[in-house]
Amino acid sequence: MTPELAASASAAAIGGVPSHFMLDPATYATGAELGFPGMSFYVGGRGGALGDVSAEVVTAAFVFFHPDNVADGWSQSAGAMGRIEAAEAFAACSHRWARQHLAGDLDVGRLAELAGKVSAAASPAGAPLFAAWRALPEPDDAPALALHRMNVLRELRGGLHGCAVLASGLAPEDALAVRTPFMAALFGWPEPGDASVHQSAWDQAEAATDVAMARVLSVLSEAERAEFVALCGEAIAATT
Numbered sequence: 001m002t003p004e005l006a007a008s009a010s011a012a013a014i015g016g017v018p019s020h021f022m023l024d025p026a027t028y029a030t031g032a033e034l035g036f037p038g039m040s041f042y043v044g045g046r047g048g049a050l051g052d053v054s055a056e057v058v059t060a061a062f063v064f065f066h067p068d069n070v071a072d073g074w075s076q077s078a079g080a081m082g083r084i085e086a087a088e089a090f091a092a093c094s095h096r097w098a099r100q101h102l103a104g105d106l107d108v109g110r111l112a113e114l115a116g117k118v119s120a121a122a123s124p125a126g127a128p129l130f131a132a133w134r135a136l137p138e139p140d141d142a143p144a145l146a147l148h149r150m151n152v153l154r155e156l157r158g159g160l161h162g163c164a165v166l167a168s169g170l171a172p173e174d175a176l177a178v179r180t181p182f183m184a185a186l187f188g189w190p191e192p193g194d195a196s197v198h199q200s201a202w203d204q205a206e207a208a209t210d211v212a213m214a215r216v217l218s219v220l221s222e223a224e225r226a227e228f229v230a231l232c233g234e235a236i237a238a239t240t
Contacts, residue, residue: 045090
């Protein structure tokens with residue numbers, strides 16, 4: 001399998017499988033127990049890997065969120081715990097979720113191995129959250145490690161996609177309106193209008209993201225890329 005095909009074929013799993021723990025009510029129940037009000041555990045936990053930075057820096061890394069949305073969550077999360085500690089607590093929720101849901105016939109050990117090989121070789125340029133999450137401590141068990149490393153790749157692809165979207169001339173809220181208009185309010189934007197005028201630019205940005213990810217996936221052999229894509233498909237099936 002070519003790097004280009006692997007990049008496109010693995011995109012849904014890289015973006016979707018780690019997102020499950022972020023949408024799990026149990027994650028925010030844990031956040032509330034730790035002192036994070038409302039949904040601020042998402043901003044404080046995901047962005048906390050960047051360290052004790054300003055809300056503007058987190059906004060720059062998140063790309064698609066309204067700045068006021070990030071600033072509110074960053075401020076609300078400040079009193080709960082230290083920034084890196086918050087990221088580790090957020091990551092621990094992903095580990096717990098993985099242990100509960102990544103079971104069955106999925107070879108989580110091999111998925112973790114291949115995802116780790118990709119992330120270890122990737123440049124952090126243009127993807128600060130990828131660099132920050134790659135530096136966090138990793139869990140010891142295979143299910144948790146597989147999801148942890150998939151989430152690291154999610155931050156990598158997300159950062160590269162953000163760069164591609166901005167380079168295409170799209171505003172972040174317009175790109176969001178094309179891909180996930182139902183998420184606009186959660187991201188802090190008003191209800192989007194007709195996004196069809198932005199579809200072509202978004203398609204170009206997505207293709208550019210695949211090109212960038214293809215370069216990253218070239219660290220794997222052709223057989224390893226095919227195996228990684230197959231495991232990504234199995235991970236989607238296991239978590240749907």
